[in-house]
Amino acid sequence: MKDHFVKMDIEQAQMFQHDVLSIVKAIPSGRVTTYGYIATLAGYPSHARMVGRILRYAPEAISLPCHRVVNAVGRTAPGWGQQRILLEGEGVMFKPNGHVDMKQFLWNPESMIDKEQ
Numbered sequence: 001m002k003d004h005f006v007k008m009d010i011e012q013a014q015m016f017q018h019d020v021l022s023i024v025k026a027i028p029s030g031r032v033t034t035y036g037y038i039a040t041l042a043g044y045p046s047h048a049r050m051v052g053r054i055l056r057y058a059p060e061a062i063s064l065p066c067h068r069v070v071n072a073v074g075r076t077a078p079g080w081g082q083q084r085i086l087l088e089g090e091g092v093m094f095k096p097n098g099h100v101d102m103k104q105f106l107w108n109p110e111s112m113i114d115k116e117q
Contacts, residue, residue, distance in 0.1 A: 034106075
């Protein structure tokens with residue numbers, strides 16, 4: 001069953017943006033995550049597109065590793081050829097179809113927490 005889009009008030013939207021930017025900042029070099037996973041971690045699983053908008057339009061995003069965010073199948077952002085170059089520079093490998101190898105390079109912060117304990 002799909003999550004339904006939940007409308008946010010201004011305070012919730014500001015907190016969501018803050019959470020999204022914090023999550024992106026935490027993505028380690030050589031790893032990727034998805035718009036949907038970021039939305040889920042921020043508490044709004046049906047807001048993956050909003051994550052993309054935040055990363056595109058928030059002035060703070062320019063200093064973040066936004067290149068480490070891909071779609072659910074590992075496809076990079078359309079029209080941003082530099083994204084692949086940046087990821088490859090960090091050691092991220094791509095499959096023959098041009099998508100990131102998500103099995104190998106997907107960042108899962110929950111599994112990192114388990115390893116630290």
